[in-house]
Amino acid sequence: MRNCEIVGWGTSLPERTVRFGDEVRYRISDDVSHLDLLVEAAERALAKAGIAADEIDLVIGASAAGVQPIPCTAALVLERLTLTGHAAAFDVNSTCTSFITAVDVASRYLDTGDAETVLIVSGDVGSRFLNPAQRESYELFSDAGAAVVLRRSAGPATGVIASAQRTWPTYAHDTEIRGGLSRSPAQAYADAEPADYLFDMDGRRALLAMMRVLPDFFADFHDRSGIAYDDIALWVPHQASAALGPMLDRLGIPADRRIDEVTGFGNMVSASVPFMLARALDAGRIGRGDTVILCGTAAGLTANILALRL
Template sequence: MRKLEIKGYGYVLPKETVEFKGGIRYKISGDETQLGIGVKAAKKAMENAKITINDIDCIVSASAVAVQPIPCTAALIHEKIAKGTDIPALDINTTCTSFITALDMISFLVDAKRYKRVLIVSVDVPSIATNPNQKESYELFSDAAAAVVVEYSENGSGVIDGMQKTWSEGVHFTEIRGGLSNYHPKNYSEKTKEEFMFDMNGKSVLKLSKNKALKMVDDFLKKNEMKITDIDMVIPHQASHALELMMKKLGVKKGKYIDIFKDYGNMVSASVPFTLCWAFENGKIKKGDIVMLSGTAAGLTTNLLLMKI
């Protein structure tokens, strides 16, 4: 087990809400920005951990969409909370599962004592890129930010194992084609604007996810000599209303997973850390619990991570 514990956490939801048939969604408005709510979540996590930026050894942005192409989003967060220091800052991106990937990778560095204490921030604002003509995805997402502070610990907490797989036959099921070198901004026009918006084939994503992810979970548990009933709580990506169906197929009983999709929607990279924060705040997980973080992302990528709290 890689030794580390979650020392503190914080999240931010925008002020404005929109109610659709499928539930409540949050969206930035006024002077709210992606960077702004991400920085607020980072500060809340450090406050919750009772530390200052001087106690942080590394800043990681684990977000699906960067604030700008260059520099990395972590450097922009650094400017707001750590300017004048030389704390390393880096981005880790697997779109919706970026937080799980980041926690998995950073756990090796913390366990090896390369870093003692790391701040991981996930923030996305899909409301500015969804297509109102594509109702399926337009009513799916919420803007949000979530952050955690993890640190080296000898108290029995840590990452037990992680697994990530990518099936690129689904690479075009979920994408934004425009904005960078593939479809340069110079090509933007009223005629091409939908190339710069989020595009998803939800049925194809769900079909591929069911075919691949279910076996992946089974393989992952067998690798760790565990059964699904050995897990105290599953913290899944709040992808869609299909969450309940997926958990049922995995054999996870109600009360053993967190489903807050109707109240908060799909928060992209912030989804898993936000759900983790929600579980802590609502007493759904406690010290010593075995939790599994899970999720699917564009790519199609699927991540699993087992952790002892």
């Protein structure tokens, strides 16, 4: 057990919605920035925790697509929260499962005593990268921000029980944005392929890959960790697509102990897992002493799973 506990959480959701049939998606307006969403979620998490920004030891940015190449998104969030304090700031990126990776990293800092309080900020504005001609993805994504405050726990009863992450590089290009950064820097944009700067997904191939690798990945995690399905109060998966329900059925995850809200919220990219975790906490669906599983797949192809006792 890596001792840590969630002491605050917050979310940020755009007011503007669009509908595709019976499905609702959230999209930011032109006068709202990615950073605005992240900072709003962070401020709400800190307020819930009763912690001032200057008390934070570490800020971890966990977005799939950051605000800008340099500096890291975590530093830009910290700048908006305080100009003093003593926090370090850095980003982690496993695209859609970045929050799970960040919790894993933060728990190690907290367990060793290198930090007492960590703020994790996740969120993406996928709508600014979508290709209207690619209907499958254009109608799937929502914009959102989410944040949690983790603190080193006083006792051994709460924290990260076990975690695992793996990448299957055979599927690395099934989901990607090719343009930008060193591969295609800004000065080369005029001669670049415009579609490279938009989100591109081979949904069918990505789904088949996920169905191929996840059963063994989950089985291995449970075997190694000793965590039985009956031990788990709630699974909080990345809300990847409408295929989530069938995939969870395939993994044997009970319908009454999992979150599937793709219809109402869509795929929120890195905000997906923390946003749904915050909703479950706010609703009282989970509480102290419960074991929750944070899990999902991401571009790479990466799979991520983490067991957390609240």
